[in-house]
Amino acid sequence: MEWTPVVRARGITKSFGNVVALSGVDLDIDGGQVVGIVGPNGAGKTTLLGLLLGLASADAGTIEILGTRIGRSLVVPVGVAGFVDGPGLYPALTARQNLAALAALRGQLSSREVEEVLAEVGLTDVADDRVRGFSLGMRQRLGLAAALLTRPRLLILDEPANGLDPAGKRHVHRVIRGLADDGVAVVLSSHRLDDLAELCSEVTLLAAGRVVFTGPLAKLAAESGELDYRVGTSDPSRAAGLAARIPGLRVIDAGEPVVVRGPVSSLDDLVVRLVGAGIAVRELSPVISPLEAAYLALTGVDASTGETA
C-alpha cells in the first residue's frame, strides 16, 4: 500500500476580517510523530489546529487528512479527535458522565471504553466527582481522555500542558508518547518551547500567522546565532575591558557578572585571554537557552526585553 501522511497541508491561509491569522502555512505530519506548533499569543496556533479539527474551513490552500481532502467545515475523516481552547467540559456533570455522553454521541462505544480512558489519564478515583471541583490540570487530563475515547489516528491538542504541575505533565507526556509509539500522529501547541522540547520530534514555529521554522529541535538550536553569555570572573572590571577588545564580542553589561554577546568562537577567545591575564573564570553560561534564543529571534521578540521588536 502507498504510504500516506496523516496530515498534509499546503499554503493554508485564513483571515478573520482584516486580521490574517494564517498565511501560506504548510504542515506535514506522519503517523507516530509528535509535532509541536509553537508561537507567541495570537500567532495562529489555535486557528491552525481548529482547521485540522474541521471547526472552520481555510480561505485558501489544501488540507488532506488521512488521505481525504477536507474543505467544508465540520467534515473530517473518522479518526480525528482533540480539542482547541481548553478541554470543554460540563462542570455540572461528573467526569464519567462527561465521557459517557461523548461516547454515546459517537456511538458504538461502551462503558468499558470510558473506564479505559479514565484509567489511562489517571482519573479513575475521581470519576464520579463533578468536574466543577476539578483543578485545571485534572480538566486537561479529562479533556485528553475525551479525545482518546474514539481511539483517534490524529490527535489534536491545543495547549495540553496548560495548568499541569510537573507530575501531571509527566503523566500526560507518558500518555502521548505511548500513543505515538502505537502509530498515532499527535499535534500539540504551546506558546512555550520548553514544554515541547522533550516530547516533540519536530516543531513548527509560527509567528503572526507565518511559519518561521519547521524541523527537528536540534536544527532549531543551531539557528540561534549570537547568544548572550554571563561571564563570572575574579576581576569583573578587567574582564569587561578585555572583552571589549575582542573582535565580534560586545559587552552588554559591565557589572558583576559581565554579560557579553557574540559567536562561540569569540567567546573561546575571551576565555583564553582571561586565563592568560591571570583572571579566574568562575561561570560561563548562556543567559537564555539556545532553543529559547532561537525561538525569540525567529518570532521577532527581543531577548533582552521580552518585547516584540
Place this chain on the structure above:
Amino acid sequence: MTATLAPAAPLVRPAPFLPGYRFEFVKLLAQWRIRVVLAACLAVPGCFVALISGQSALPTDTVFGRWMHTTGWAGSLVVLAFACSWGLPLLTSLIAGDVFAVEDRLGTWRHLLVAVRSPRRIFLTKASVSLTVVVLMLGCLCTSSVVGGLAGAGGGPLVGLDGHLLSGGDAARTVLLAWLCVLAPTLAFAGVGLLGSVVLGRSPMGLLVPALLALAMNLVLLLPVPLAVRLALPSSAFVAWRGLFTQPVQTGPLLIGIAVSLLWAVLTTGLAYLLFLHRDFTDLAYDGAGRRALAIAAGGLTALTALTVLVVAVATPASGSGIDKHKLETSLATSFAHLYRMQTQQLHRPAVTEGELHTSAACDRGGPQVPDSGPGNDWRCVVSWRLPGSTAVGSAIYQLDVAAEGRYVADGDGPREVNGNFVVRTPSGDAPNPLWQFDGYLDLLHTI
C-alpha cells in the same frame, strides 16, 4: 483510478439524534436552577391550593378564587390564572432561554460541534429538549394543582364564569383542556426564549428580554387597547381559556389566541434556527449574534404582530374594546339566573329553572355623560326577574367592575335578602351567598 492513493478514511457522520437529545437533557437537568424550578412547579401549587382551600380568606381577586372551598377544580384554575399572569412566561424563558446561552457561558461550543458535527442537529436537540422541559413544567403545575385541589376540597361540581354548574366530570375535562390550551402561548414564549438565547448569547439580557417582553404584553392586556391588538398578542391565550367556562364556550378569542401563539412559536424558533446556523463558532469572543441579528429578531416579531393585528381587524368582527352595554346586560342576566336558581336550592325554596325566571338586566356606565361601553368600575346594573306563578317583578342592583380583558366582578348592592349579604341562612347553617358577588366573562368577539 490509479493505486497511488491509500484508501481514504470515511468521513465522520453527525451524531444521531437520540444520544444528542439525552445529552442535552442531562446537561439541562444537571443545573440546580432548573431542578429547583421543576421541584417548585411540582410542590408549590399543590401545597398552596390545599392550604388555601382550608382557610377562610379566599383569593377572590382571581377568577374561580371564590369557589376554592367548594371544589378542588377551582384551586387548579386559580393556579392556572396565577401562572398565566406572570409565572409561565418567566419560567419558560428561564428554561428555554438558557439552552444555548449555557454553552456560551461555559465556552463549550467548539467541543459540542466536534462531538456532534452538525449545527442543525445541535439546534434540533436543544430545541426539542427545551420543548420537553417546558411541557414537563406545565405538566407539573397542572398535576400538582389538581392533586392539591382534590385533596383540599374534593372533586365537586364547579360554577362556571356565567354561573352555570359543571358536573365533577365536566369540570375535570374542562380544567385539563384549559391547561392544554395554555401550552400554546407557553410555547410561544419558549420560542422567544430560544431566540433571545441565540441572539443575546451569554449576556444576562438573553434571559431578561423574553421575560420582560411577556410582562410588557401582560401590561398591554391590562390597558384598554383596541380589541384587534389584544387578540393579536400571544399573551391573549393566557386569558382566553376562561371562555371555556361559559355556555356557550367562547371559542373565537381562544382559537385566535392559540393560532397567534403557534405562529409566534414557529416564527421565533425558525428565526433562532437561521441565526444559529449563521453563527461563527470559531470566535471565542462571540457574545451574542450582534446588532444585525437583534434587528432581524425584533423586526420579524414586530412584522408578525402588525400582520396579525391587520388580519384580526379585517377577518373578525373585532372592533373597539369589545365591551358594550348590551353584552354586559345579556351576560349579567344569564349569570344571575343560574346563580338565583342555586340560591333557591340552598334555601330549599320551590325549584325554578332559568327559563322561568325571565331575567333581564339594564346597565349604565357612569351616568348619562359617559358612553355606555368599555372597561371601568363605574358600571351599574339593575337585574329584574319574575317568579313563576307570581306577577311581582323582583329587582336587584349590581355594581360592576369590568376589566379590559372581559372579566367582570358583579358586586351586589341590594336588596339585602337577595344579594346584600355575603351569607345565606340555610336550614343546615350559613352558606356563602352566590348572588352577593360573582365573576363573569364577556366574549369580546361576540356580536349580536
